[in-house]
Amino acid sequence: MNQQLTSARAGRYIRQPTGYRAFIPASLPPEPPLALTGELPGLLSQADRALGRLDGSVLTLPNPDLFVFMYVRKEAVLSSQIEGTQSSLQDLLAVEADLFDENMPRDVDEVVNYVRAMNYGLTRLHELPVSVRLIREIHNELLQGVRGSRLQPGELRYSQNWIGPPGCTLATAAFVPPPPDEVPQALGELEAFLHRDDGLPPLVKIALAHVQFETIHPFLDGNGRVGRLLITFLLTEGGVLHKPVLYLSHFFRQHRQAYYDHLQAVRERGEWEAWLAFFLRGVIEVAAEAADTARRIQLLREKHRAAITDRLGRAAGNGHRVLESLFDRPIVTVADVKALTGTTYAAANVLVARLTELGMLIEMTGYARNRRFRYEPYVRLFTDDLSVERGE
DSSP: OOHHHHHHSSEEEEEOTTSOEEEEEOOSSOSSOOOOOTTHHHHHHHHHHHHHHHHHHHHTSSOHHHHHHHHHHHHHHHHHHHTTOOOOHHHHHHHHTTOOOTTSOTTHHHHHHHHHHHHHHHHHTTTSOSSHHHHHHHHHHHHTTSTTTTSOTTSOOSSOOOBSSTTOOTTTOSBOOOOGGGHHHHHHHHHHHHTSOOSOOHHHHHHHHHHHHHHHOOSSSOHHHHHHHHHHHHHHHTTSOSSOOOOTHHHHHHTHHHHHHHHHHHHHHOOHHHHHHHHHHHHHHHHHHHHHHHHHHHHHHHHHHHHHHHHSGGGHHHHHHHHHHHTTOOEEOHHHHHHHHTOOHHHHHHHHHHHHHTTSEEESSOOSSSOOEEEHHHHHHHHTTOOOOTTO
16 A cells, blocks of 8 residues: 555645644545454454453343443543543542542542543433534533633534643644534544444444544543543444443553554554554453453352351341442441441441451541441452552
8 A cells, every 4th residue: 555545544634824734534434445354353353252251241240230330430530540630449439428538639520520421421322322412412521610621611622722742832743633613524424434334343433433533632621531431432322232341441541652652653644454453452451351350249249248148147138238239339338328227327337347347348537437438349349450549
């Protein structure tokens, strides 16, 4: 393939009236067509099988939605960390449990918004397809009241943005997305591609769509996070997964430089096939990890149910109720346990103490009053591979 064709495959740079060059993406699918040869058929087959195993693993759980609850939060932390936040999964869970900590990173609200945007989008998919309208609604949820909230939440940008190191200008930027007057048409073409039956495998379409969205960069802030949310929404909408449990931010964060390099190689040299191979390897790796986590959740639940039955005597029934609730909300108070079990405060306090003795709960605050307890073995299943944890 000659260099001129290859470099124009993803689009072209057009000089703007003020002198800088902006990239205008070509419509999808690429031309010349994708060459699904070499290692790609094997990777695509492996990825499909890995997703099938993951789907099966999650659906065998007593309540798959509990698995989704924590995975959405893990994804929120990881995707936000790619953009520079410092908040951990434990920070997020603490905020959701109304636990104030003056040492908590200020950017935790951005992670809370990511969870809200994810859940909002998954709910809206029952009424609305993945579309420009949905993308704008998601962006609005993502940026409400946080850093970037002054940058037009939910609105397509009306000024030029650019990507590069701090302090760079339009002239020195690593990449300049299309000018604002080109954004509506580019997004409209992307939406049409998503819903056109062109015979491409779903994972291939999703991989192409992610790059295209990041290339259009339609907002002044939040593009990376919205682009990664888009992957989850497309997997769910297309029926690739029954539950939204594949989150590639873990893989992208581990290979951050390679991720950015592949995006840029598509724009500069039309290297769609190399990006697709990278994307599929991520699907294979992350799906296997998620399936293993589902298996470990099942084992943990069985282990702790057995311990409660063996050790709590007549309180075992209430112990089981608390255990099942912890998979949904892994941070509780004695008052929560009292309300859940319908017992007295004193009995709930004893039950919490017994669960703490069994190694299921740890007290988080160090206070004598207003104590909060975390289901530590469960939370650790999701935090062992997160390197940004305060105090570690």
